[in-house]
Amino acid sequence: MWYHRLSHLQSRLQDLLKGGVIYPALPQPNFKSLLPLAVHWHHTVSKSLTCAWQQHEDHFELKYANTVMRFDYVWLRDHCRSASCYNSKTHQRSLDTASVDLCIKPKNIRLDETTLFFTWPDGHVTKYDLNWLVKNSYEGQKQKVIQPRILWNAEIYQQAQVPYVDCQSFLETNEGLKKFLQNFLLYGIAFVENVPPTQEHTEKLAERISLIRETIYGRMWYFTSDFSRGDTAYTKLALDRHTDTTYFQEPCGIQVFHCLKHEGTGGRTLLVDGFYAAEQVLQKAPEEFELLSKVPLKHEYIEDVGECHNHMIGVGPVLNIYPWNKELYLIRYNNYDRAVINTVPYDVVHRWYTAHRTLTIELRRPENEFWVKLKPGRVLFIDNWRVLHGRECFTGYRQLCGCYLTRDDVLNTARLLGLQA
Numbered sequence: 001m002w003y004h005r006l007s008h009l010q011s012r013l014q015d016l017l018k019g020g021v022i023y024p025a026l027p028q029p030n031f032k033s034l035l036p037l038a039v040h041w042h043h044t045v046s047k048s049l050t051c052a053w054q055q056h057e058d059h060f061e062l063k064y065a066n067t068v069m070r071f072d073y074v075w076l077r078d079h080c081r082s083a084s085c086y087n088s089k090t091h092q093r094s095l096d097t098a099s100v101d102l103c104i105k106p107k108n109i110r111l112d113e114t115t116l117f118f119t120w121p122d123g124h125v126t127k128y129d130l131n132w133l134v135k136n137s138y139e140g141q142k143q144k145v146i147q148p149r150i151l152w153n154a155e156i157y158q159q160a161q162v163p164y165v166d167c168q169s170f171l172e173t174n175e176g177l178k179k180f181l182q183n184f185l186l187y188g189i190a191f192v193e194n195v196p197p198t199q200e201h202t203e204k205l206a207e208r209i210s211l212i213r214e215t216i217y218g219r220m221w222y223f224t225s226d227f228s229r230g231d232t233a234y235t236k237l238a239l240d241r242h243t244d245t246t247y248f249q250e251p252c253g254i255q256v257f258h259c260l261k262h263e264g265t266g267g268r269t270l271l272v273d274g275f276y277a278a279e280q281v282l283q284k285a286p287e288e289f290e291l292l293s294k295v296p297l298k299h300e301y302i303e304d305v306g307e308c309h310n311h312m313i314g315v316g317p318v319l320n321i322y323p324w325n326k327e328l329y330l331i332r333y334n335n336y337d338r339a340v341i342n343t344v345p346y347d348v349v350h351r352w353y354t355a356h357r358t359l360t361i362e363l364r365r366p367e368n369e370f371w372v373k374l375k376p377g378r379v380l381f382i383d384n385w386r387v388l389h390g391r392e393c394f395t396g397y398r399q400l401c402g403c404y405l406t407r408d409d410v411l412n413t414a415r416l417l418g419l420q421a
C-alpha cells in the first residue's frame, strides 16, 4: 500500500514538473478493497434529480445533475458556509484554514432533497447545497468557459454587423453601456460613435467603464509622428500587427484609440483576432499551440530619448491559457519588442520558432485582417489581451489620443451590469 501511494504521488509530481494538468486521484482498482469505509452508494431522489454519494478513504464522491464530482475532505471543511466559518455580509472566510486537520474526515453524512449535511469530528455541521456543489466543483468548472467569445476573421466580423454605440447612450444609459460591453467582450473590439474629437471627451468615455491605467506614456496620451518618444509608434512608419506593452509583467488590458486629426494619406488601422489565429494553430498543430503556451519569453522596452529613460521587462509565454479548461485568455505578440530568448535550450528554441511561424502565418492571412480608418468622432476600444493592432504607413499630420484601461475594472463594470466576464 505504501509503495502504491508513493508511486502515485511521484507520478503526480512528474505531471506537475512537466507543467501538465493535474487530475484528481481516481479511485484505484485495488484501492477500494483496502478501505475500512463503506464503498456502497447512498441514494436519494431529490426534486426529480437523482443523487448518490460515496465516501472514499481520500475523497468524497457525488453524482448529481449528470455530473460525477470528487471532493477533497479538507476542501469540504474549508468551504463551509456556516455563520462561524464564513461572513456572508463581506463574502469573506472567517475560518482559519490552517486550523483544519489535513486528515479530517466527516463523522456523519446525511442527505435530503437539496442539501448534504456533514458532521465533523468536533461536532461542527456543514450544509452544502447540491447545486452549489455542482457549480463550484472542479468537474463543473472544467466544462465551462470563463469568457464566452465569438472568434472572427474579417468576414465573420463584418457579417455580424455589430452596431456602434452612440456616445450619448454610452455615457447616459446603462443599456447603452451594457450593449457596448457585451460587444466588446464577445469580439474584443468595439466602437463608440459621435464623440466630440477632444482628449477630454475621450477621457470621459474611458472613465465611464474603468479606471485609466497610467503608464510610462502618461494617463491620457496624445501623440503625433514627432518621435518625441523612443518608439516606432511615434513615427509615420507602418506597424505590423502586435499587442502593446508586452514588456509589462501584466500587459495593459484595453487600449483606447481616438484619431483627432489626419490631414494626409494612409494610416489605416489593422485589427486581427489573435484568438481566432491561435485556434487555427490548435486545430492544425496542437503540439505547437502547447509549446507557445509553455515557453516563457521576455519582452523589453529600452528608451533613451530626450528626457525619457525607461527599461521595462515582462516575462510570459505567447499564449496564456487556464490550466483547468485550456481556455486562452492572453496573447502576447510583439515581434518588435520581443527580447533575447535565453530562457530555454537551443532545441526548444528551434521548435518554438517553428510554432511561432505557424502562428504568424495564421495572423497574417489576408482574410483575417480587418482594416478601418479611424476618424474624429469614432472611438475604438481594443482588448489588448486578444486583438492585435497595426497601422499602415501614412503621410501628413496625424494626431491620435487615447489611453490604456485596467482590465480588472472593465470586467468589474461588465459583471455589475450582469454580463459574464
Ligand SMILES: C[N+](C)(C)CCCC[C@H](N)C(=O)O
Residues within 6 Å of the ligand: 217, 221, 223, 231, 232, 233, 242, 243, 244, 245, 246, 334, 336, 337
Ligand atoms: C503610443 N502608445 C502610447 C499608444 C503606445 C506606444 C507603445 C509602443 C510599444 N512598442 C508597444 O507596442 O507597447
Ligand SMILES: O=C(O)CCC(=O)C(=O)O
Residues within 6 Å of the ligand: 233, 239, 244, 269, 389, 390, 391, 400
Ligand atoms: O498609430 C497607430 O495607429 C497605432 C500605433 C500603435 O501601435 C500604438 O500606439 O500602440
Ligand SMILES: [Fe+2]
Residues within 6 Å of the ligand: 233, 242, 243, 244, 389
Ligand atoms: Fe501598438
